[in-house]
Amino acid sequence: MYTDSRDTEIALMKKLWRGEKAVCPKCGKGTLVHLHRKAKKSACDWKCPSCGEIYRTITMLKRLPID
Incomplete structure (x- = not known):
């Protein structure tokens, strides 16, 4: 996983799939x-x-x- 929790990982994927901007969870x-x-x-x-x-x-x- 790239984030600290399952819920945060799901939120990241949803954000990407909706076409919203997302900051890299690795480097920030x-x-x-x-x-x-x-x-x-x-x-x-x-x-x-x-x-x-x-x-x-x-x-x-x-x-x-x-x-």
Whole structure:
């Protein structure tokens, strides 16, 4: 997980999927941008321009703890 709790992780994913701006939970500096902006391959992957961390929301969803 990229955040400290399941609820925070879900809130981050919802924010990204709604197209709202989200600050990188790892570095706290960059605003996440689509990873594949030009190719438009996937609307589920984001990257932090500051630290380079990649957020793949489908993978994040699969790795969420149940409780």
